[in-house]
Amino acid sequence: MKWVRKFHKWASIVVGIQFLVWLLSGIYFNLMDATKAAGRTYQAHVNYQNPLDTERLVEPSMVLLKHQSSVAIELIHILDKPFYQLTHEKGLYSHFKNTYTLVDAYTSQQFLIDEKVAAEIAKRSYNGPGEIAEIKLLEPTIPDFPKQQNPVWQIYFDDVIDTNVFIETNSGRIVGHSDEHKRLADIFFMLHFMDYGNNGSFNNIQNMFLAIAALWLTLSGFMWTIHLGLKGKYKIRR
Amino acid sequence: MTIKRKLKQYTNVKKLLKTSRKIHKWLMLFIGIQFVIWSMTGAYMVFFDIDYIHGDTLVVNHQDKINPHDIQYSLSTLFSEYPSAENIRLSTFLQQTVYRFVVNTEKGPAQFLLDARSGKTLSPISESKAIAAAHYYSRLGKVKSVVLITDNPPFELSLRVLPAWRINFDDFGAPSIYISQATGELVGKRHTFWRLFDWMFRFHVMDYGDAEDVGNWLLFVVAFFAILGCLLGLIMTWFLVVKPFKNKAVSNKNKPRGVL
Structure with a gap:
Protein backbone atom coordinates (compact mmCIF):
# COMPACT_ATOMS: atom_id res chain seq x y z
CA MET A 1 0.00 0.00 0.00
CA LYS A 2 2.91 2.28 0.72
CA TRP A 3 3.97 2.05 -2.94
CA VAL A 4 0.46 2.73 -4.20
CA ARG A 5 0.41 5.95 -2.19
CA LYS A 6 3.85 6.94 -3.43
CA PHE A 7 2.80 6.29 -7.01
CA HIS A 8 -0.32 8.36 -6.51
CA LYS A 9 1.58 11.27 -5.04
CA TRP A 10 4.32 11.40 -7.65
CA ALA A 11 1.92 10.86 -10.56
CA SER A 12 -0.13 13.78 -9.23
CA ILE A 13 2.94 16.00 -9.47
CA VAL A 14 3.52 15.01 -13.08
CA VAL A 15 -0.02 15.06 -14.40
CA GLY A 16 -2.11 16.91 -11.80
CA ILE A 17 -2.23 20.27 -13.56
CA GLN A 18 -2.83 18.70 -16.97
CA PHE A 19 -5.60 16.60 -15.45
CA LEU A 20 -7.32 19.80 -14.39
CA VAL A 21 -6.79 21.21 -17.91
CA TRP A 22 -8.33 18.05 -19.42
CA LEU A 23 -11.34 18.31 -17.14
CA LEU A 24 -11.88 22.04 -17.69
CA SER A 25 -11.55 21.78 -21.48
CA GLY A 26 -13.70 18.64 -21.36
CA ILE A 27 -16.51 20.45 -19.58
CA TYR A 28 -16.15 23.24 -22.13
CA PHE A 29 -16.80 20.72 -24.95
CA ASN A 30 -19.78 19.49 -22.98
CA LEU A 31 -21.29 22.96 -22.72
CA MET A 32 -20.27 24.58 -26.01
CA ASP A 33 -22.60 25.21 -28.93
CA ALA A 34 -21.37 22.65 -31.47
CA THR A 35 -22.48 24.70 -34.51
CA LYS A 36 -20.63 27.78 -33.32
CA ALA A 37 -17.58 25.77 -32.28
CA ALA A 38 -17.43 24.36 -35.82
CA GLY A 39 -17.28 27.92 -37.22
CA ARG A 40 -20.72 27.62 -38.77
CA THR A 41 -22.28 30.63 -37.03
CA ASP A 179 -14.82 32.62 -36.74
CA GLU A 180 -14.01 33.68 -33.19
CA HIS A 181 -16.20 30.96 -31.71
CA LYS A 182 -14.28 28.28 -33.60
CA ARG A 183 -10.92 29.84 -32.77
CA LEU A 184 -11.84 29.81 -29.07
CA ALA A 185 -12.97 26.18 -29.28
CA ASP A 186 -9.73 25.36 -31.13
CA ILE A 187 -7.74 26.72 -28.19
CA PHE A 188 -9.58 24.32 -25.89
CA PHE A 189 -8.97 21.46 -28.34
CA MET A 190 -5.30 22.41 -28.45
CA LEU A 191 -5.16 22.25 -24.64
CA HIS A 192 -7.13 19.01 -24.42
CA PHE A 193 -5.05 17.30 -27.14
CA MET A 194 -1.79 18.98 -26.00
CA ASP A 195 -1.46 19.83 -29.69
CA TYR A 196 0.81 22.83 -29.19
CA GLY A 197 2.14 22.63 -32.75
CA ASN A 198 -1.41 22.85 -34.17
CA ASN A 199 -1.12 19.64 -36.19
CA GLY A 200 -4.79 18.85 -35.70
CA SER A 201 -3.83 15.63 -33.94
CA PHE A 202 -3.77 14.14 -30.45
CA ASN A 203 -1.17 11.50 -31.31
CA ASN A 204 1.84 13.37 -29.93
CA ILE A 205 4.68 12.46 -27.57
CA GLN A 206 3.73 14.82 -24.73
CA ASN A 207 0.18 13.48 -24.76
CA MET A 208 1.41 9.87 -24.71
CA PHE A 209 3.76 10.59 -21.84
CA LEU A 210 1.07 12.23 -19.73
CA ALA A 211 -1.47 9.57 -20.69
CA ILE A 212 0.79 7.04 -18.98
CA ALA A 213 1.15 9.26 -15.94
CA ALA A 214 -2.63 9.68 -15.86
CA LEU A 215 -3.04 5.91 -15.91
CA TRP A 216 -0.66 5.61 -12.95
CA LEU A 217 -2.60 8.29 -11.10
CA THR A 218 -6.05 6.84 -11.64
CA LEU A 219 -5.11 3.18 -11.19
CA SER A 220 -3.20 3.87 -7.98
CA GLY A 221 -6.08 6.03 -6.77
CA PHE A 222 -8.48 3.24 -7.62
CA MET A 223 -6.44 0.74 -5.62
CA TRP A 224 -6.21 3.17 -2.75
CA THR A 225 -9.99 3.62 -2.74
CA ILE A 226 -10.55 -0.13 -2.69
CA HIS A 227 -8.01 -0.49 0.09
CA LEU A 228 -9.77 2.19 2.14
CA GLY A 229 -13.07 0.45 1.54
CA LEU A 230 -11.73 -2.92 2.65
CA LYS A 231 -10.26 -1.38 5.75
CA GLY A 232 -13.67 0.06 6.59
CA LYS A 233 -12.60 3.67 6.18
CA TYR A 234 -15.80 4.61 4.41
CA LYS A 235 -18.11 5.06 7.38
CA ILE A 236 -20.73 7.70 7.91
CA ARG A 237 -20.37 9.07 11.41
CA ARG A 238 -23.29 10.72 13.07
CA MET B 1 6.95 35.47 11.71
CA THR B 2 6.14 34.84 15.28
CA ILE B 3 5.83 31.33 16.59
CA LYS B 4 2.15 31.99 17.35
CA ARG B 5 1.30 33.03 13.81
CA LYS B 6 3.21 30.14 12.37
CA LEU B 7 1.35 27.76 14.63
CA LYS B 8 -1.99 29.22 13.58
CA GLN B 9 -1.13 28.88 9.91
CA TYR B 10 -0.05 25.34 10.57
CA THR B 11 -3.39 24.41 12.12
CA ASN B 12 -5.24 26.12 9.24
CA VAL B 13 -3.32 24.09 6.69
CA LYS B 14 -3.94 20.99 8.72
CA LYS B 15 -7.67 21.72 8.72
CA LEU B 16 -7.64 22.40 4.98
CA LEU B 17 -5.81 19.16 4.34
CA LYS B 18 -8.16 17.19 6.55
CA THR B 19 -11.23 18.52 4.75
CA SER B 20 -9.61 18.07 1.31
CA ARG B 21 -8.67 14.50 2.09
CA LYS B 22 -12.13 13.67 3.36
CA ILE B 23 -14.00 15.12 0.38
CA HIS B 24 -11.47 13.74 -2.13
CA LYS B 25 -11.85 10.30 -0.57
CA TRP B 26 -15.65 10.36 -0.69
CA LEU B 27 -15.88 11.89 -4.18
CA MET B 28 -13.59 9.22 -5.59
CA LEU B 29 -15.72 6.47 -4.10
CA PHE B 30 -18.45 7.57 -6.49
CA ILE B 31 -16.64 8.96 -9.54
CA GLY B 32 -13.21 7.36 -9.26
CA ILE B 33 -14.20 4.64 -11.70
CA GLN B 34 -14.89 7.29 -14.36
CA PHE B 35 -11.36 8.65 -13.80
CA VAL B 36 -10.03 5.18 -14.58
CA ILE B 37 -12.26 4.98 -17.67
CA TRP B 38 -11.17 8.42 -18.85
CA SER B 39 -7.48 7.66 -18.56
CA MET B 40 -7.72 4.18 -20.12
CA THR B 41 -9.88 5.26 -23.08
CA GLY B 42 -7.85 8.45 -23.46
CA ALA B 43 -4.58 6.51 -23.53
CA TYR B 44 -6.00 4.16 -26.18
CA MET B 45 -7.00 7.06 -28.41
CA VAL B 46 -3.69 8.86 -27.93
CA PHE B 47 -1.48 5.84 -28.61
CA PHE B 48 -3.12 4.55 -31.80
CA ASP B 49 -2.43 6.76 -34.79
CA ILE B 50 -5.75 8.21 -35.93
CA ASP B 51 -5.06 7.57 -39.63
CA TYR B 52 -4.38 3.93 -38.82
CA ILE B 53 -7.60 3.84 -36.78
CA HIS B 54 -9.52 5.22 -39.75
CA GLY B 55 -8.32 2.30 -41.85
CA ASP B 56 -6.22 4.36 -44.26
CA THR B 57 -3.73 1.50 -44.36
CA LEU B 58 -6.45 -1.03 -45.21
CA VAL B 59 -7.22 0.43 -48.60
CA VAL B 60 -5.39 1.06 -51.86
CA ASN B 61 -5.80 4.49 -53.41
CA HIS B 62 -5.89 3.43 -57.08
CA GLN B 63 -4.94 5.94 -59.75
CA ASP B 64 -6.30 4.01 -62.75
CA LYS B 65 -6.67 6.45 -65.62
CA ILE B 66 -9.73 6.57 -67.87
CA ASN B 67 -9.19 5.66 -71.49
CA PRO B 68 -11.36 8.24 -73.30
CA HIS B 69 -11.88 5.84 -76.23
CA ASP B 70 -13.70 3.48 -73.90
CA ILE B 71 -16.57 5.94 -73.66
CA GLN B 72 -18.64 4.65 -76.58
CA TYR B 73 -21.92 5.37 -74.86
CA SER B 74 -22.11 9.15 -75.02
CA LEU B 75 -23.42 11.49 -72.38
CA SER B 76 -26.13 12.73 -74.72
CA THR B 77 -27.38 9.16 -75.14
CA LEU B 78 -27.35 8.82 -71.37
CA PHE B 79 -29.48 11.94 -71.02
CA SER B 80 -31.94 10.70 -73.65
CA GLU B 81 -32.40 7.49 -71.64
CA TYR B 82 -32.19 9.04 -68.16
CA PRO B 83 -33.34 12.68 -68.61
CA SER B 84 -33.20 13.51 -64.90
CA ALA B 85 -29.76 12.02 -64.21
CA GLU B 86 -27.76 14.00 -61.67
CA ASN B 87 -24.33 13.87 -60.10
CA ILE B 88 -22.88 12.16 -63.16
CA ARG B 89 -19.31 10.91 -62.99
CA LEU B 90 -17.02 8.67 -64.99
CA SER B 91 -14.23 6.55 -63.57
CA THR B 92 -12.67 3.11 -63.65
CA PHE B 93 -14.18 0.18 -61.81
CA LEU B 94 -12.42 -3.19 -62.04
CA GLN B 95 -10.64 -2.33 -65.31
CA GLN B 96 -13.89 -1.08 -66.83
CA THR B 97 -14.83 2.54 -67.56
CA VAL B 98 -18.15 3.27 -65.89
CA TYR B 99 -20.78 5.96 -65.46
CA ARG B 100 -22.29 6.55 -62.06
CA PHE B 101 -25.26 8.84 -61.44
CA VAL B 102 -28.37 9.45 -59.37
CA VAL B 103 -31.98 9.65 -60.47
CA ASN B 104 -34.31 11.18 -57.93
CA THR B 105 -37.56 9.24 -57.82
CA GLU B 106 -40.62 9.50 -55.60
CA LYS B 107 -39.20 6.69 -53.47
CA GLY B 108 -35.93 8.55 -53.02
CA PRO B 109 -32.65 8.73 -54.90
CA ALA B 110 -31.78 5.74 -57.11
CA GLN B 111 -28.10 5.10 -57.87
CA PHE B 112 -26.97 3.81 -61.27
CA LEU B 113 -23.84 2.10 -62.55
CA LEU B 114 -23.44 1.77 -66.33
CA ASP B 115 -20.78 0.34 -68.58
CA ALA B 116 -19.41 3.31 -70.53
CA ARG B 117 -18.83 1.13 -73.60
CA SER B 118 -22.32 -0.30 -73.98
CA GLY B 119 -24.50 1.68 -71.60
CA LYS B 120 -25.50 -1.62 -69.99
CA THR B 121 -26.51 -1.51 -66.33
CA LEU B 122 -23.90 -3.19 -64.12
CA SER B 123 -25.81 -3.02 -60.85
CA PRO B 124 -26.98 -4.43 -58.54
CA ILE B 125 -23.51 -5.80 -57.93
CA SER B 126 -23.38 -9.56 -57.51
CA GLU B 127 -21.68 -11.27 -54.59
CA SER B 128 -18.68 -12.40 -56.66
CA LYS B 129 -18.28 -8.93 -58.13
CA ALA B 130 -18.45 -7.40 -54.65
CA ILE B 131 -15.68 -9.75 -53.49
CA ALA B 132 -13.59 -8.81 -56.52
CA ALA B 133 -14.19 -5.13 -55.73
CA ALA B 134 -13.19 -5.62 -52.10
CA HIS B 135 -9.93 -7.21 -53.25
CA TYR B 136 -9.45 -4.32 -55.69
CA TYR B 137 -9.93 -1.63 -53.03
CA SER B 138 -7.80 -3.34 -50.39
CA ARG B 139 -4.70 -5.45 -49.95
CA LEU B 140 -6.42 -7.90 -47.66
CA GLY B 141 -6.10 -11.67 -47.83
CA LYS B 142 -8.65 -14.41 -47.52
CA VAL B 143 -12.37 -13.64 -47.43
CA LYS B 144 -14.08 -15.11 -44.39
CA SER B 145 -17.71 -14.25 -45.04
CA VAL B 146 -19.94 -12.04 -47.18
CA VAL B 147 -23.24 -10.47 -46.12
CA LEU B 148 -25.68 -8.27 -48.01
CA ILE B 149 -27.01 -5.56 -45.73
CA THR B 150 -30.29 -4.05 -46.87
CA ASP B 151 -31.61 -2.64 -43.61
CA ASN B 152 -30.60 -2.18 -39.96
CA PRO B 153 -26.97 -1.35 -40.67
CA PRO B 154 -24.44 -2.02 -37.92
CA PHE B 155 -23.26 0.99 -35.88
CA GLU B 156 -20.21 1.33 -38.13
CA LEU B 157 -22.14 1.76 -41.39
CA SER B 158 -24.19 4.76 -42.50
CA LEU B 159 -27.84 4.15 -43.41
CA ARG B 160 -27.35 6.32 -46.51
CA VAL B 161 -25.09 3.84 -48.30
CA LEU B 162 -27.48 0.87 -48.14
CA PRO B 163 -27.86 -1.62 -49.68
CA ALA B 164 -24.24 -2.68 -49.29
CA TRP B 165 -22.14 -5.82 -49.30
CA ARG B 166 -20.09 -6.47 -46.21
CA ILE B 167 -16.97 -8.51 -46.97
CA ASN B 168 -15.27 -9.82 -43.85
CA PHE B 169 -11.64 -10.80 -44.19
CA ASP B 170 -9.68 -13.43 -42.34
CA ASP B 171 -6.86 -11.00 -41.63
CA PHE B 172 -5.21 -9.03 -38.84
CA GLY B 173 -7.79 -6.95 -36.97
CA ALA B 174 -10.81 -8.72 -38.49
CA PRO B 175 -11.23 -6.10 -41.25
CA SER B 176 -14.47 -5.54 -43.13
CA ILE B 177 -14.84 -3.76 -46.45
CA TYR B 178 -18.24 -2.37 -47.45
CA ILE B 179 -19.17 -2.15 -51.13
CA SER B 180 -22.29 -0.35 -52.33
CA GLN B 181 -24.58 -2.80 -54.14
CA ALA B 182 -25.83 0.01 -56.38
CA THR B 183 -22.55 1.67 -57.43
CA GLY B 184 -19.75 -0.77 -56.55
CA GLU B 185 -18.06 2.03 -54.64
CA LEU B 186 -16.13 1.56 -51.43
CA VAL B 187 -18.53 2.92 -48.80
CA GLY B 188 -16.92 1.75 -45.59
CA LYS B 189 -13.93 0.12 -43.98
CA ARG B 190 -13.52 -1.03 -40.43
CA HIS B 191 -11.19 -3.12 -38.33
CA THR B 192 -11.12 -4.13 -34.68
CA PHE B 193 -9.02 -1.12 -33.69
CA TRP B 194 -11.53 1.35 -35.15
CA ARG B 195 -14.47 -0.53 -33.65
CA LEU B 196 -12.71 -0.38 -30.29
CA PHE B 197 -11.96 3.31 -30.83
CA ASP B 198 -15.67 4.02 -31.28
CA TRP B 199 -16.37 2.35 -27.94
CA MET B 200 -13.48 4.16 -26.28
CA PHE B 201 -14.83 7.48 -27.50
CA ARG B 202 -18.31 6.76 -26.20
CA PHE B 203 -16.98 5.79 -22.79
CA HIS B 204 -14.70 8.84 -22.81
CA VAL B 205 -17.60 11.25 -23.32
CA MET B 206 -19.84 9.13 -21.05
CA ASP B 207 -22.28 8.53 -23.83
CA TYR B 208 -23.96 5.45 -22.45
CA GLY B 209 -27.05 5.94 -24.61
CA ASP B 210 -27.04 5.40 -28.36
CA ALA B 211 -26.16 8.82 -29.80
CA GLU B 212 -22.55 9.97 -30.01
CA ASP B 213 -23.22 13.05 -27.96
CA VAL B 214 -20.63 15.04 -26.05
CA GLY B 215 -23.29 17.40 -24.70
CA ASN B 216 -24.96 15.00 -22.29
CA TRP B 217 -25.91 15.93 -18.71
CA LEU B 218 -24.28 12.87 -17.12
CA LEU B 219 -20.89 14.01 -18.42
CA PHE B 220 -21.54 17.49 -17.06
CA VAL B 221 -22.43 16.31 -13.55
CA VAL B 222 -19.52 13.88 -13.29
CA ALA B 223 -17.04 16.36 -14.83
CA PHE B 224 -18.20 19.03 -12.39
CA PHE B 225 -17.48 16.85 -9.36
CA ALA B 226 -14.32 15.59 -11.04
CA ILE B 227 -13.00 19.16 -11.23
CA LEU B 228 -13.75 19.57 -7.52
CA GLY B 229 -11.98 16.29 -6.73
CA CYS B 230 -9.04 17.25 -8.91
CA LEU B 231 -8.65 20.65 -7.21
CA LEU B 232 -8.71 19.06 -3.76
CA GLY B 233 -6.14 16.55 -4.94
CA LEU B 234 -3.93 19.39 -6.16
CA ILE B 235 -4.21 21.09 -2.75
CA MET B 236 -2.87 17.93 -1.14
CA THR B 237 -0.17 17.60 -3.76
CA TRP B 238 0.94 21.14 -3.00
CA PHE B 239 1.02 20.88 0.79
CA LEU B 240 2.07 17.26 1.14
CA VAL B 241 4.50 16.74 -1.74
CA VAL B 242 5.71 19.99 -3.30
CA LYS B 243 6.05 22.15 -0.16
CA PRO B 244 7.82 19.60 2.04
CA PHE B 245 10.17 18.92 -0.86
CA LYS B 246 10.89 22.64 -1.21
CA ASN B 247 11.36 23.10 2.52
CA LYS B 248 13.70 20.15 2.62
CA ALA B 249 15.73 21.65 -0.21
CA VAL B 250 15.86 24.99 1.61
CA SER B 251 16.86 23.47 4.97
CA ASN B 252 19.48 21.37 3.22
CA LYS B 253 20.88 24.51 1.70
CA ASN B 254 20.94 26.33 5.03
CA LYS B 255 22.57 23.41 6.83
CA PRO B 256 26.02 24.36 8.01
CA ARG B 257 28.58 22.49 6.00
CA GLY B 258 31.79 21.08 7.20
CA VAL B 259 30.47 20.57 10.70
CA LEU B 260 30.09 17.00 11.99
Missing part, protein backbone atom coordinates in the same frame (compact mmCIF):
# COMPACT_ATOMS: atom_id res chain seq x y z
CA TYR A 42 -22.99 32.34 -40.35
CA GLN A 43 -22.80 29.35 -42.66
CA ALA A 44 -25.78 29.24 -44.97
CA HIS A 45 -27.20 26.09 -46.44
CA VAL A 46 -26.50 26.67 -50.11
CA ASN A 47 -29.28 25.61 -52.44
CA TYR A 48 -28.12 25.74 -56.01
CA GLN A 49 -30.46 25.82 -58.97
CA ASN A 50 -28.28 23.51 -61.06
CA PRO A 51 -29.92 24.32 -64.41
CA LEU A 52 -28.62 22.12 -67.20
CA ASP A 53 -29.05 22.50 -70.94
CA THR A 54 -28.08 18.95 -71.87
CA GLU A 55 -28.05 19.83 -75.60
CA ARG A 56 -25.15 22.21 -75.11
CA LEU A 57 -22.93 19.89 -73.06
CA VAL A 58 -19.58 18.93 -74.52
CA GLU A 59 -18.99 15.18 -74.47
CA PRO A 60 -16.75 14.11 -71.56
CA SER A 61 -14.65 11.92 -73.89
CA MET A 62 -13.73 15.04 -75.89
CA VAL A 63 -12.76 16.88 -72.72
CA LEU A 64 -10.66 13.97 -71.49
CA LEU A 65 -8.75 13.79 -74.78
CA LYS A 66 -7.74 17.43 -74.51
CA HIS A 67 -6.21 17.22 -71.04
CA GLN A 68 -3.70 15.15 -69.16
CA SER A 69 -5.01 11.72 -68.17
CA SER A 70 -7.65 11.58 -65.48
CA VAL A 71 -8.75 9.15 -62.79
CA ALA A 72 -12.27 10.57 -62.82
CA ILE A 73 -14.40 13.19 -64.52
CA GLU A 74 -17.50 14.59 -62.87
CA LEU A 75 -20.23 16.96 -63.99
CA ILE A 76 -20.51 19.53 -61.20
CA HIS A 77 -22.03 22.98 -60.70
CA ILE A 78 -20.19 26.08 -59.59
CA LEU A 79 -22.36 29.16 -59.09
CA ASP A 80 -25.25 27.65 -61.07
CA LYS A 81 -23.08 26.82 -64.05
CA PRO A 82 -22.06 23.31 -65.15
CA PHE A 83 -18.40 22.30 -65.20
CA TYR A 84 -16.43 19.15 -65.66
CA GLN A 85 -14.08 18.44 -62.82
CA LEU A 86 -11.20 16.25 -63.96
CA THR A 87 -9.30 14.47 -61.20
CA HIS A 88 -5.74 13.72 -62.28
CA GLU A 89 -4.36 12.60 -58.99
CA LYS A 90 -6.84 11.40 -56.40
CA GLY A 91 -6.27 11.69 -52.65
CA LEU A 92 -7.91 9.25 -50.27
CA TYR A 93 -10.03 12.12 -48.91
CA SER A 94 -10.95 15.49 -50.38
CA HIS A 95 -8.73 17.38 -47.92
CA PHE A 96 -5.73 15.24 -48.96
CA LYS A 97 -3.55 16.26 -51.91
CA ASN A 98 -5.68 16.22 -55.07
CA THR A 99 -5.02 17.64 -58.52
CA TYR A 100 -7.95 18.80 -60.62
CA THR A 101 -8.74 20.67 -63.80
CA LEU A 102 -12.05 22.51 -64.15
CA VAL A 103 -13.54 22.83 -67.61
CA ASP A 104 -16.64 24.75 -68.70
CA ALA A 105 -19.11 22.01 -69.67
CA TYR A 106 -20.60 24.12 -72.53
CA THR A 107 -17.49 25.63 -74.11
CA SER A 108 -14.75 23.24 -72.89
CA GLN A 109 -12.72 26.27 -71.82
CA GLN A 110 -10.50 25.71 -68.84
CA PHE A 111 -11.82 27.48 -65.75
CA LEU A 112 -9.89 28.81 -62.79
CA ILE A 113 -11.23 29.64 -59.34
CA ASP A 114 -9.91 33.18 -59.18
CA GLU A 115 -10.46 35.78 -56.48
CA LYS A 116 -13.77 36.92 -57.92
CA VAL A 117 -15.24 33.43 -58.23
CA ALA A 118 -14.03 32.49 -54.76
CA ALA A 119 -15.58 35.67 -53.35
CA GLU A 120 -18.92 34.84 -54.96
CA ILE A 121 -18.90 31.24 -53.67
CA ALA A 122 -18.01 32.52 -50.21
CA LYS A 123 -20.77 35.16 -50.28
CA ARG A 124 -23.41 32.57 -51.15
CA SER A 125 -22.35 30.35 -48.27
CA TYR A 126 -22.55 33.24 -45.82
CA ASN A 127 -25.68 34.60 -44.12
CA GLY A 128 -24.13 37.06 -41.68
CA PRO A 129 -24.24 40.87 -41.71
CA GLY A 130 -20.67 41.42 -42.92
CA GLU A 131 -19.16 42.34 -46.26
CA ILE A 132 -15.98 41.01 -47.80
CA ALA A 133 -13.02 42.98 -46.50
CA GLU A 134 -10.05 41.09 -47.85
CA ILE A 135 -9.08 38.03 -49.88
CA LYS A 136 -5.84 36.13 -49.52
CA LEU A 137 -4.28 33.11 -51.14
CA LEU A 138 -3.05 30.58 -48.58
CA GLU A 139 -0.74 27.63 -49.06
CA PRO A 140 -1.02 24.74 -46.60
CA THR A 141 -0.75 24.47 -43.76
CA ILE A 142 -3.81 26.52 -42.97
CA PRO A 143 -4.01 27.29 -39.23
CA ASP A 144 -7.82 27.17 -39.11
CA PHE A 145 -7.93 23.82 -40.95
CA PRO A 146 -4.61 22.10 -40.24
CA LYS A 147 -5.58 18.91 -42.10
CA GLN A 148 -6.33 20.64 -45.40
CA GLN A 149 -3.49 19.86 -47.84
CA ASN A 150 -4.50 21.92 -50.89
CA PRO A 151 -4.17 25.72 -51.33
CA VAL A 152 -7.18 27.85 -50.44
CA TRP A 153 -8.62 31.32 -50.84
CA GLN A 154 -9.20 32.94 -47.47
CA ILE A 155 -12.09 35.39 -47.63
CA TYR A 156 -12.40 37.81 -44.71
CA PHE A 157 -15.81 39.17 -43.71
CA ASP A 158 -15.95 42.32 -41.61
CA ASP A 159 -18.52 41.09 -39.05
CA VAL A 160 -17.91 41.27 -35.30
CA ILE A 161 -16.88 37.61 -35.01
CA ASP A 162 -14.30 37.88 -37.82
CA THR A 163 -15.74 35.20 -40.09
CA ASN A 164 -13.34 33.72 -42.64
CA VAL A 165 -14.44 31.46 -45.47
CA PHE A 166 -11.97 29.04 -47.01
CA ILE A 167 -12.40 27.99 -50.65
CA GLU A 168 -10.18 25.37 -52.23
CA THR A 169 -8.44 27.00 -55.20
CA ASN A 170 -8.33 23.95 -57.44
CA SER A 171 -11.94 22.82 -57.01
CA GLY A 172 -14.04 25.67 -55.60
CA ARG A 173 -15.01 23.40 -52.70
CA ILE A 174 -15.93 25.16 -49.45
CA VAL A 175 -13.36 23.86 -46.99
CA GLY A 176 -15.17 25.56 -44.15
CA HIS A 177 -16.00 28.66 -42.21
CA SER A 178 -14.08 29.89 -39.23
